[in-house]
Amino acid sequence: MRTNTAPETRTEQVIHAIRERIERRTLTPGARLPSVRAMAETIGFSKSTVVEAYDRLAADGTIRSRPGSGFYVASPLAPLALDRMGAAVEREVDPLWMLRQSLADDRTRLMPGCGWLPEDWLAGDAIRKGLRAAARDGRDGALTGYASLQGSPPLRALLARRLAGQGVDAAPEQILLTDSSTHALDLVCRFLLEPGDTVLVDDPCYFNFLALLRAHRVTVVGVTMTSTGPDLGAFAAALADHRPRLYLTNSAAHNPTGATLAAATAHKLLKLADAHDLVIIEDDIFADFEHAIAPRLAAFDGLNRVIRIGSFSKSLSAAVRCGHIAARPDWIEALADLRIATSMAGNPLSANLLHGVLTDGSFRRHIEAVRTRLSRAMARTVKRLRAVGVEPWIEPTSGIFLWARLADGIDAVTLARAALAEGIMLAPGNVFSISGSWSDFMRFNVAMSDDERLFEFLATACRKAR
Structure with missing residues (x-):
């Protein structure tokens, strides 16, 4: 980071521009830089300025010269800075x-x-009661061991029953516990996306969707939100124009608009998704706040091309880190492998605590x-x-x-x-x-x-x- 306030020389401007492109992953190790002539024409500086900048970058190991071929990025990537x-x-x-x-x-x-x-407003007393019960749990590994492959069987069975109450048919084997709903979304994105893929989101949508998708280096396309769901005309046009891999949304108690998906919109949206082989991620983190159960894409679809994610961080406690994914059995198996590879097993203490609180009548x-x-x-x-x-x-x-x-x-x-x-x-x-x-x-x-x-x-x- 530059700490002085003196104006940059032209050479420093070229150096700064190249380093910024490397930091933002526009240029990666092994990438060829523009020739001296091409760079000079692009930025409007003299060739001697560009030569000096390239020489200084080569001297500090940022780039390297291949005689007869040009200059290439040599340095390892700096730590990822999302805000850049x-x-x-x-x-x-x-x-x-x-x-x-x-x-x-x-x-x-x-x-x-x-x-x-x-x-x-949160369930502090219920959590304290649950923590005391968890501390008394005498089962082997309850307080010290790793979780099972997909997470606590009793909690997954309970989540399956809760999903059934929303019309979503999911067996416990179709549920994978995660550290949070954000962790669930990140796992699904790692599983299904490659850099450069296109993802549809509502416009407006939850701001962290945009931050997380930026980290996955995908193209994000917005579809205007209405009071009954995404604008279907705009949705169809985006499918035809951009051929997206995923659509990410909240169906009930939409963030930030508070809108609720209409059943007619859901049916038409799923027909469009089927015609274009689109996978849908339905983030249902605000389900507990509904007075009446709103339509769910996961319920209409039967978890065929819809993946449902959620947690209890909003309705119970942000400190009890436990989310979940409900999806097709073959996808759950692959996601469980990915979870192990990236973060090992889950948190059995959080899962047991969550199960205890959810089954207590006070919740x-x-x-x-x-x-x-x-x-x-x-x-x-x-x-x-x-x-x-x-x-x-x-x-x-x-x-x-x-x-x-x-x-x-x-x-x-x-x-x-x-x-x-x-x-x-x-x-x-x-x-x-x-x-x-x-x-x-x-x-x-x-x-x-x-x-x-x-x-x-x-x-x-x-x-x-x-």
Whole structure:
């Protein structure tokens, strides 16, 4: 990293540009650099400037010369820096910025832009009870051993029963436990994707989908989201134009919009997926917050080309790291092998703790209470946002998110920066958008939006815009 503030010489500019391309994986070890003449013509500098830059890069081992052939990248790749893999315009307020703000150590901030429930809404007492039970578990390896190949059989059997309640027919053998839903998604991407493949996402979509897909070096194409699911015309056009390998989505309590997939949309979407041999990953992490079971792609499809992932980090505890994948048996077998190769076996303590909490009658009561609180918080937040000039896109029937349009003339990124200076963490629309077309929207977590300071800040911003 450059630490001085003096202007770069032309030679330094060439060196910096080449090193940046190596860091961003545009140039990899063994790749041939443009000839001196070609580089000089491209950047508009003299050939002597390029020669000096190449000589200095060769001297420090970054590139090497092959007489009669040219210059080639020689140095090993630097550690992957995700925030350098997007266009320069994305590096300030982008999905990684959002993740850093969400996970910052500053616990004094208001967090209406975060993606989880307040601490006092979670099942702390049930977890403490479960931990005491786990500590008394006398089975061999319960506290010290590795998990079995696919993870705890009792928990997988319980998850199969819970999936059946959503209309998803999955045997325990079709379920693989993971460290989290993000880990589940990463495993599926490792299994099915190659760099350069195309993946469809909703526009807008969960911002970490974009960050994780960037790490897998794939092309991401957005499909406009509607109140009943992806726009089917745009979806069909994207399939024809881009021939994607995967489609990644939330079906119920969509993040960030709060929309719910309609049954008619689901049927048409699956017909399109079948015609184009498209695999669908359905992230169902907010299922516990539904009052009524919404349509599921995995239920209609029977886990043929749909892979269902989830966890309980939002409804139970982010500290109990245990997610899962439900998929075809042959894919589960291959994913289990991949899991062993990349992270060994799972966490039996987390799995046993999760099973104990889920089978305790107090968890059901806890979730029912959370749903009631969320419904009240949703109605209250809708009313208060409208009062200050912020209009919800829809009024969700469940979940924690409200997607809302700011008053005319207000840019969400600019507002988020101003809010951060006031100790308020907001979630600007374009961090959720591959197209950058939601610049005047914000995602609000209704469980975190019951503070007068938030609405005073928004009211002031709207008055200034008017």
